[in-house]
Each structure stands twice: as structure tokens, then as C-alpha cells.
Amino acid sequence: MKTKEQEKLTWAIIGGGNGGQSMAGHMGIMGFPVRLYDIFPDTIEAIKSQGGIKVEGEVEGFGKLEFATTKINEVLDGADIIIVVAPALAHRAIAKDCAPHLKDGQVVVLHPGSTFGALEFKQVLEEENCTSNVVIAETESLIYACRSVKPGHVNILGIKGSLKTAAIPANKTEMVVELLNTAYPQMYPGSNVMEISLGNLNAMMHPAPTLLNTSLIESVHDWLYYWDGITPSIGKYVEEMDKERLSIVKALGLNSVDVLENYKIYYNAEAPTLSEAVKKNEAYGGVKGQKSLNTRYVLEDIPMGLVPIVSLGKMLGLDVSRMETIVKLGEQLLDKDFTKTGRTVESLGLSDMTVEEMMSYVETGIRGKIALA
Amino acid sequence: MKTKEQEKLTWAIIGGGNGGQSMAGHMGIMGFPVRLYDIFPDTIEAIKSQGGIKVEGEVEGFGKLEFATTKINEVLDGADIIIVVAPALAHRAIAKDCAPHLKDGQVVVLHPGSTFGALEFKQVLEEENCTSNVVIAETESLIYACRSVKPGHVNILGIKGSLKTAAIPANKTEMVVELLNTAYPQMYPGSNVMEISLGNLNAMMHPAPTLLNTSLIESVHDWLYYWDGITPSIGKYVEEMDKERLSIVKALGLNSVDVLENYKIYYNAEAPTLSEAVKKNEAYGGVKGQKSLNTRYVLEDIPMGLVPIVSLGKMLGLDVSRMETIVKLGEQLLDKDFTKTGRTVESLGLSDMTVEEMMSYVETGIRGKIALA
Numbered sequence: 132m133k134t135k136e137q138e139k140l141t142w143a144i145i146g147g148g149n150g151g152q153s154m155a156g157h158m159g160i161m162g163f164p165v166r167l168y169d170i171f172p173d174t175i176e177a178i179k180s181q182g183g184i185k186v187e188g189e190v191e192g193f194g195k196l197e198f199a200t201t202k203i204n205e206v207l208d209g210a211d212i213i214i215v216v217a218p219a220l221a222h223r224a225i226a227k228d229c230a231p232h233l234k235d236g237q238v239v240v241l242h243p244g245s246t247f248g249a250l251e252f253k254q255v256l257e258e259e260n261c262t263s264n265v266v267i268a269e270t271e272s273l274i275y276a277c278r279s280v281k282p283g284h285v286n287i288l289g290i291k292g293s294l295k296t297a298a299i300p301a302n303k304t305e306m307v308v309e310l311l312n313t314a315y316p317q318m319y320p321g322s323n324v325m326e327i328s329l330g331n332l333n334a335m336m337h338p339a340p341t342l343l344n345t346s347l348i349e350s351v352h353d354w355l356y357y358w359d360g361i362t363p364s365i366g367k368y369v370e371e372m373d374k375e376r377l378s379i380v381k382a383l384g385l386n387s388v389d390v391l392e393n394y395k396i397y398y399n400a401e402a403p404t405l406s407e408a409v410k411k412n413e414a415y416g417g418v419k420g421q422k423s424l425n426t427r428y429v430l431e432d433i434p435m436g437l438v439p440i441v442s443l444g445k446m447l448g449l450d451v452s453r454m455e456t457i458v459k460l461g462e463q464l465l466d467k468d469f470t471k472t473g474r475t476v477e478s479l480g481l482s483d484m485t486v487e488e489m490m491s492y493v494e495t496g497i498r499g500k501i502a503l504a
Numbered sequence: 505m506k507t508k509e510q511e512k513l514t515w516a517i518i519g520g521g522n523g524g525q526s527m528a529g530h531m532g533i534m535g536f537p538v539r540l541y542d543i544f545p546d547t548i549e550a551i552k553s554q555g556g557i558k559v560e561g562e563v564e565g566f567g568k569l570e571f572a573t574t575k576i577n578e579v580l581d582g583a584d585i586i587i588v589v590a591p592a593l594a595h596r597a598i599a600k601d602c603a604p605h606l607k608d609g610q611v612v613v614l615h616p617g618s619t620f621g622a623l624e625f626k627q628v629l630e631e632e633n634c635t636s637n638v639v640i641a642e643t644e645s646l647i648y649a650c651r652s653v654k655p656g657h658v659n660i661l662g663i664k665g666s667l668k669t670a671a672i673p674a675n676k677t678e679m680v681v682e683l684l685n686t687a688y689p690q691m692y693p694g695s696n697v698m699e700i701s702l703g704n705l706n707a708m709m710h711p712a713p714t715l716l717n718t719s720l721i722e723s724v725h726d727w728l729y730y731w732d733g734i735t736p737s738i739g740k741y742v743e744e745m746d747k748e749r750l751s752i753v754k755a756l757g758l759n760s761v762d763v764l765e766n767y768k769i770y771y772n773a774e775a776p777t778l779s780e781a782v783k784k785n786e787a788y789g790g791v792k793g794q795k796s797l798n799t800r801y802v803l804e805d806i807p808m809g810l811v812p813i814v815s816l817g818k819m820l821g822l823d824v825s826r827m828e829t830i831v832k833l834g835e836q837l838l839d840k841d842f843t844k845t846g847r848t849v850e851s852l853g854l855s856d857m858t859v860e861e862m863m864s865y866v867e868t869g870i871r872g873k874i875a876l877a
Contacts (some may be wrong), residue, residue, distance in 0.1 A: 346717040349735035352725060362722035364797055364837055371836070424737055453836050459829045463744070464737055 139164070140313060141197070143210035145225055146217035147174040150242070153277040153285045154216055156184030158314060159194025166197040168206035175199045177282035188277070188287040207232045212240065212310055215252075216273070218427060219245035219435035226252045230259035237265050238307055240296070244269025245435035246331045247474040249299050249324040253496065254479055268298035268307045271330040274315060276414065289414055290317075291397065295330060297321040300496040325493045326385040329443075334436030335373050335390055337428035339457045340365050342464060345424060354420035357409040366406030372453040379444050379451075383490060424465060433461045434473030442475035446482060512537070513686060516583035518598055519590035520547040520572070523615070526650040526658045527589055529557030531687055532567025539570040541579035548572045550655035561650070561660040580605045585613065585683055588625075589646070591800060592618035592808035599628035608637040611680055613669070617642025618808040619704045620847040622672050622697040626869065627852055641671035641680045644703040647688060649787060662787055663690075664770065668703060670694040673869040698866045699758040702816075707809025708746050708763055710801035712830045713738050714794070715837060721794055730788035739779030745826040752817050752824075756863060797838060806834045807846030815848035819855060 140163070144155045147169030158165040167184075169175050178184060183195040200206050207213060207229060215225055222241060229239070233256070241248040249269040256265065276289035294317055298304045301323040311318040321327050341348070344360045354360060361369070373390045380387045391408055394400040400411035409415055421428065437458050444451035462469050476482040480498070481489050492498050513536070517528045520542030531538040540557075542548050551557060556568040573579050580586060580602060588598055595614060602612070606629070614621040622642040629638065649662035667690055671677045674696040684691040694700050714721070717733045727733060734742070746763045753760045764781055767773040773784035782788055794801065810831050817824035835842050849855040853871070854862050865871050 340719075343716070344719040345737055346713075346720045346727075346733055346735050347723065349737060350720065350725075350727075350732060352723075354719075354723075359723060360719055362719050364718055364722060368837055452832065456829060456832045456836060459825065460833060463826050463829060464741055 140211040140310065141165070141209055142314075143168065143206045143213045145203075145206065145213060145215045145229075146221075147171065147178070147199070147282070148216070148218075149277050149279045149285065150273050150275055151214075151216035152178075152184050152279050152283070153186070153275045153287050154214060154242070155196060156186040156194035156285050157190050157275075157287065159183050159196055160186060160190060160192040161314060163314060164197050165194075166206050166210070167199045168201070168203060169199075170201060172201055174282040175201050181283050183283075185284045186287060187285070189290055190287050203228045204232045207234075207237070210237065212238045215239065215241045218431055219243075219248060220431050222248055222251055222435075223255055226255035227259060230256050230261040233261055233263045233265050235264040237263070238298075238310060239265060239267045240307065240311065241267070241269040242274070243272045243331070244324070244327060245431065245474075246328040246334060246439040247479055248328070248435075249297075250328070250479050250481075250493070251474055253299060266298050266300075266303045266307060267324075268296055268304070269324055269327050270318070271295045271321070271327050272332065274317070288417075293317045293319060293397070295319060295321040295327060297324050297327045299324045299493065301494045322385055323490075323493045325383060325490065326380070326387065329376060329380050329383075329385060329440065330387045331436050331440070332390060332393060333428075333432045334440055334454075335369055335376065337432040338437055338461055339369055339372060339453075341421070341424065341426070341428045342457060342460050343368070344420065345464065348421055348424060355416065356418045356420045357412070357415035358418075360420055361406050361409045363404065363406045366404055366409070368453065370405050372457070375444060375449070375451045375454050376440055378449050379440065379447060382447050382449060383486070429461050429465060430467075433458055434469040437461075438469050438473030439475055439479075442477065442482075446476050447486065513584040513683065514538070514570070514582055515687075516541065516579045516586045518576075518579065518586060518588045518602075519594075520544065520551070520655070521589070521591075522650050522652045522658065523646050523648055524587075524589035525551075525557050525652050525656075526559070526648045526660050527587060527615070528569055529559040529567035529658050530563050530648075530660065532556050532569050533559060533563060533565040534687060536687060537570050538567075539579050539583070540572045541574070541576060542572075543574060545574055547655040548574050554656050556656075558657045559660060560658070562663055563660050576601045577605045580607075580610070583610065585611045588612065588614045591804055592616075592621060593804050595621055595624055595808075596628055599625045600632060603629050603632035603634040606634055606636045606638050610636070611639045611641065611671075611683060613680065613684065614640070614642040615647070616645045616704070617697070617700060618804065618847075619701040619707060619812040620852055621701070621808075622670075623701070623852050623854075623866070624847055626672060639671050639673075639676045639680060640697075641669055641677070642697055642700050643691070644668045644694070644700050645705065647690070661790070666690045666692060666770070668692060668694040668700060670697050670700045672697045672866065674867045695758055696863075696866050698756060698863065699753070699760065702749060702753050702756075702758060702813065703760045704809050704813070705763060705766060706801075706805050707813055707827075708742055708749065710805040711810055711834055712742055712745060712826075714797065714799070714801045715830060715833050716741065717793065718797060718837065721797060727793035728789065729791045729793045730782040730785070733793055734779050734782045736777065736779045739777055739782070741826065743778050745830070748817060748822070748824045748827055749813055751822050752813065752820060755820050755822060756859070802834050802838060803840075806831055807842040810834075811842050811846030812848055812852075815850065815855075819849050820859065 155167040178199040394408040398412040402408040551572040767781040771785040775781040
């Protein structure tokens with residue numbers, strides 16, 4: 132049930148890429164007051180000149196916006212809920228830009244946070260001495276499958292039927308989900324941001340298959356990312372890697388479904404192996420394979436997905452050897468130091484904590500020693 | 505110049521696969537007394553029934569053999585020089601089978617030895633208490649590019665114009681090369697078996713490209729191993745990995761050319777990158793890519809090539825991270841413990857030696873502490 136109050140919420144969308152434009156357009160069509168921010172003037176100008184975003188596909192119509200801007204203070208001023216729909220690699224810079232302008236009571240949702248997104252955002256606000264009382268949340272993935280053909284025009288291919296979300300501090304999750312539910316009733320609460328971060332299946336489905344498809348990527352053949360790329364051996368590798376991820380989830384007493392279960396629940400694609408399961412998801416028939424190793428599947432999903440999960444697994448003394456091999460292979464193939472540039476328990480100041488202290492921080496948002504009972 | 509004595513040498517070929525049959529057939533055509541051993545009765549029966557091997561390609565004719573046998577004592581009895589042309593994974597078993605029958609003065613040449621082949625063969629003879637005075641040697645690779653269409657018929661596609669060889673002890677290298685030169689004038693001496701072992705370019709050219717071609721291997725496409733498989737990124741990876749190998753070669757004061765130089769010298773294929781160089785080797789136009797990960801390029805070249813080189817590099821404190829990543833990736837993709845089953849400085853009893861002691865052993869064949877001068 133929506134209250135009158137909630138219906139009047141003002142939404143700010145940070146990021147004018149495929150996801151941000153789709154969300155802004157969709158929300159405009161749904162009648163929410165919504166404004167959009169992007170760093171690229173061309174994108175913003177195109178949207179401004181037509182006053183909103185044309186949406187096709189699962190949703191059809193013209194989403195009117197309050198305004199579109201390249202000024203972060205403008206988009207934040209008066210916004211109740213701020214949705215960051217941007218590459219995880221940009222989260223730190225966005226947090227820094229937002230810090231001086233955030234006000235008490237505003238809610239920031241990283242949509243999605245990749246791994247450790249909310250923790251990093253919070254860390255940056257602290258570094259920037261932002262004292263406003265802000266709740267930060269993250270979602271497990273992007274709710275849309277979408278494309279933007281040109282600025283101001285998007286194609287929404289699919290909308291997820293459920294999406295897990297949590298806030299830091301965790302006792303604000305229910306409030307955040309209630310706000311999100313005014314537009315997206317399919318959002319539901321997770322235990323805490325650590326659970327959301329560990330539910331990052333992009334870290335499973337993107338880097339390993341991409342690297343192990345190096346020859347196909349650099350071949351003359353067109354290929355389909357999931358249908359051709361998740362071969363039996365590659366699918367098996369991802370399933371084994373996913374067990375490492377789940378061992379961390381379990382060690383922390385959290386919940387996450389495995390990749391196979393994920394396809395069964397969310398895509399109605401049931402099969403004994405991942406290689407077979409992806410072929411039962413018709414939507415994947417249109418997902419083309421990349422033509423270069425330099426894509427977000429590696430450049431983002433390794434440092435913002437695998438690297439933090441590996442660092443956490445090592446902190447817990449768990450076997451993360453397959454994930455680690457993929458991190459190293461990515462670093463060596465692309466000549467990048469993802470371990471250094473990525474999010475880790477060290478970079479987030481968690482590595483000196485005990486596991487109990489870390490989880491207490493994740494729950495409460497307050498760093499500190501736990502007094503023994 | 506051949507001496508009359510050398511022309512009468514009797515050669516025993518151990519191994520009736522592509523390489524062994526090609527060598528036996530070619531030597532028969534050249535008029536050398538030669539006999540062939542294999543474990544498979546079907547192969548031996550087919551060759552026996554026709555009295556030799558039919559050779560086509562670079563060499564044409566019928567190579568008459570003294571005899572073909574499945575009995576190791578028969579093939580060794582009276583042989584002057586014993587050429588082992590077998591998968592490196594079989595070297596240990598072959599050494600064990602040969603041990604009771606070897607006689608003083610016999611020369612065993614592993615053709616090729618992969619990495620640490622001669623050291624392993626020697627170790628097995630010692631374990632089996634073989635006290636015969638035998639010289640063991642190894643070659644850097646197989647001298648033939650060849651195929652056996654069916655038992656008793658081979659196709660020799662190419663013969664290398666030069667091939668490096670060394671013996672343990674190293675002061676016997678010259679003698680061994682002289683013997684080999686009676687049939688193969690293109691064989692030339694290397695410093696010692698360690699140099700030969702580190703010249704194993706199969707360890708560079710096979711495992712990494714195979715694993716990084718996983719998707720193409722498991723695709724519907726036919727592909728060419730070198731022309732399609734050594735893409736720009738894969739070629740670059742191999743070149744970087746090869747630098748790790750050469751850092752070991754250099755640290756031990758040995759010599760080896762890098763992969764690019766190798767193609768220039770031996771195949772007249774000169775190009776600024778490996779990916780381009782392989783395309784200038786016309787012979788590679790016929791080398792098809794495999795259709796399964798379970799091939800010798802991984803199952804043999806990781807445990808008998810990369811694993812020993814990695815173990816030596818670590819002993820020397822050198823960066824072998826790219827080679828190590830490929831070992832791990834292979835282990836994880838194929839669910840094998842190559843590090844445990846492969847040749848290492850540990851398994852060969854070298855890891856407790858100083859570098860000087862190890863190299864002294866490689867030179868002299870005698871284990872022991874070096875007295876300080």
C-alpha cells in the first residue's frame with residue numbers, strides 16, 4: 132500500500148547510461164517526480180531538448196523528467212531518494228562529488244553496488260567529512276535488461292521480478308525497501324549489505340567466461356555471450372567458482388542462491404549444468420559476445436567483484452583459488468593491477484577487524500571494538 | 505664424415521607412435537640397423553607383418569627394420585643407441601622397464617625429454633639400482649613433424665634443420681652428438697641437460713593457448729591451432745610467459761632463444777609479435793585445433809613442462825606468475841593435480857641443493873656437496 136506521502140517522493144537518478152536512462156524514463160512514465168544527472172553534456176542536452184526519455188519494449192511511452200543536468204548539486208537538491216545507476220568504477224568519484232551536497236534524511240541506493248559498493252560509498256563520505264545523516268543501500272543487480280540506442284531513447288528488454296536490497300545500517304533496510312516499493316514492488320530486503328555484495332553474480336558470470344573466451348573474442352566469428360560462451364568446461368568452472376563464493380556466504384551466516392538455482396528461480400531456466408541452463412533462458416539468445424577483452428565484464432567485474440570477494444575469502448581463511456586464478460589471469464592478460472585498484476577488505480578498512488567486528492560494522496555502520504560479554 | 509664403425513651402430517627406437525615410427529622408418533631407409541619397440545601388440549604386429557615401415561612426404565620409401573617387438577629386453581639387447589620417442593608421461597615407466605636390461609656403454613636419448621626428462625630417467629635407474637654405465641641424453645624437441653595414418657605407414661611433413669642435444673654427464677654430450685650425427689647431422693650440442701630442458705617451447709606454445717582457446721575447442725567451429733588459436737592477446741601472453749622462462753635460463757648462465765627468435769631461426773617466420781609470426785609459418789596452416797581440453801598439450805605439457813619450470817623458477821626466487829597461473833588454470837579446468845603428479849625440483853631431489861650443487865650435478869651426474877674453494 133502506497134501512502135500519499137511516499138507517492139510524492141522525488142527521485143534523483145545518477146547516471147545517464149543504459150540503466151539510468153531506462154530507470155528515469157520508466158519512472159517518468161509511472162508518474163514519479165524524477166530528475167537525471169550525467170557527466171556527459173551531450174547526453175543531458177539530448178534529453179533536455181525533448182524534455183524526457185522515450186521508452187520502448189517491456190514498457191512503452193514517454194517518460195517526462197523534472198529536469199536533466201550535469202550539475203550534481205542540482206540533481207541532489209530536494210531529492211528524497213538518490214539512485215546511482217553507474218559503473219562501479221565510478222562509485223568512488225560519485226560519492227566524492229555527492230558528499231558536500233547530501234542532506235539529512237536522504238537515501239542513496241547503489242543500483243547495483245557490485246561488491247562492497249555501499250561500504251565504499253560510506254567510506255568516501257566519511258573521508259570527505261560528510262556529517263549528514265544519510266542511509267546508503269545497494270541492490271544485488273540492475274532491475275532492467277535494457278539498451279539505449281541513442282541519448283533519450285531506451286529499449287527495456289526485461290524487468291526482473293524480484294531484486295534483493297539492503298541498507299547500512301541494516302535496521303534501515305525495511306524503510307529503504309518501503310520507499311523503493313512505491314515504484315518497484317519487487318524489491319525485497321536482504322540481511323545486510325554484505326549479503327547483497329556477495330550476491331554479485333556478475334562476478335561469477337562475467338570475468339571467467341570472458342577470459343576463457345579470449346580466442347573467440349579475438350576471432351572472426353560472431354558469438355553469443357551465454358549460449359556459445361558458457362561451454363561445458365567454462366560452465367563447470369563457474370559452478371566450482373560459485374561454490375567458493377557460497378562458502379564465504381555460509382561462513383558469515385548469510386544467504387545466497389547458487390548460480391544454477393538463480394537461473395531456475397529468476398529465469399525459469401532449469402538444467403543440471405550451467406552450460407545447459409543458460410541455453411534455456413531465451414533472453415540470452417540476443418546477448419552478443421564482445422569483440423575485445425577490454426569490456427566492463429573484466430575491467431569492472433574483476434576489481435569491483437572478484438577482487439573484493441577474494442580478499443574477504445582470504446581474510447576468512449577459505450579456499451578461493453579458482454576466483455584468484457581468474458583475477459590473476461585477468462591482470463596478466465590485460466596488464467592491469469586489479470588487486471591494487473579494486474575494492475578489498477584492506478582498502479575498506481575491514482581487514483584489521485575480527486569477523487564479528489566486521490559484521491557488527493556492516494549491521495550498524497559504526498566502526499569499533501566489540502566489548503566481550 | 506662417418507667412420508665405418510659408426511655406420512654399423514644399432515639403433516633401438518622405444519615408442520611406436522607418430523614420432524617413433526617415422527624415425528624407425530626413416531633410419532631404415534637410410535640403411536641403419538634399427539629395431540622398434542612399442543607396448544601395443546597391434547602396432548607391432550602390423551609392422552612385423554610387412555617387415556618395416558612405409559614412409560611418405562619429405563622422405564619416401566620403405567624402411568626395413570631388424571625387427572619390431574613388444575619385449576623391452578629384445579629391443580635393448582645389442583643396441584648401441586636407444587632413442588625414446590614417447591610421451592613424457594611414459595618416461596618413468598620406460599626407465600623402470602629398461603633398468604634391468606641396460607648394459608655398459610649404451611646411450612639413451614630422450615627424443616625429446618620434455619623438461620627434466622634425462623634427470624628423471626637417471627633418477628629412476630638409480631632407484632632401480634641399475635649400475636650399468638649408461639649415458640642419458642635428451643633433445644630439445646622432436647626432429648620430425650609427422651603423422652602415422654595407420655600402423656606401419658607414416659607421413660613425414662617436415663624435418664628440423666637443427667636440434668639441440670645434451671647428455672648427463674655433460675662431458676659425454678660431444679660423444680652422443682657424434683653418434684647422433686651419423687644419422688642426423690643437424691643435431692648439435694647444448695651446454696647440459698638443464699639447458700635442453702629449459703628450451704622446451706612446447707611448454708610455452710601448448711598449455712596457455714589451449715586453455716585460452718577453451719571456448720573455441722568446445723565450439724562448433726573448426727579452427728587452426730596456431731593460425732586461429734594464437735590471437736593477439738594469447739600471443740602476447742605467451743611472449744610474456746616466455747620472458748619468465750628466459751629469466752631462469754639467464755639466472756643459470758645457460759642459453760635459449762625466445763619464442764619469436766625461434767620462429768625466425770627455425771621457420772624463417774619473422775614478425776614483431778608471436779600472433780603474426782605463427783601466421784608466417786606455412787606449415788602451421790595444416791595444424792588443426794583440438795576438439796577437447798584433454799590432449800597432450802595440457803595433460804603432458806603442464807606436468808612435464810610448465811610444472812618443472814615453475815618449480816625451478818621458484819627455487820631461484822624468480823617471478824613465474826604467468827606460468828603458475830596457467831598451471832593452476834589447467835588444474836582447475838581439468839580437475840587434475842599436475843603440481844603433484846608433475847616433475848619438480850622436489851620430485852627429482854634437487855630442491856635441497858644449492859644452485860651450484862644442482863648445476864654441478866647436472867654437469868657431472870654425481871650428487872654431492874661442493875667443497876668450498
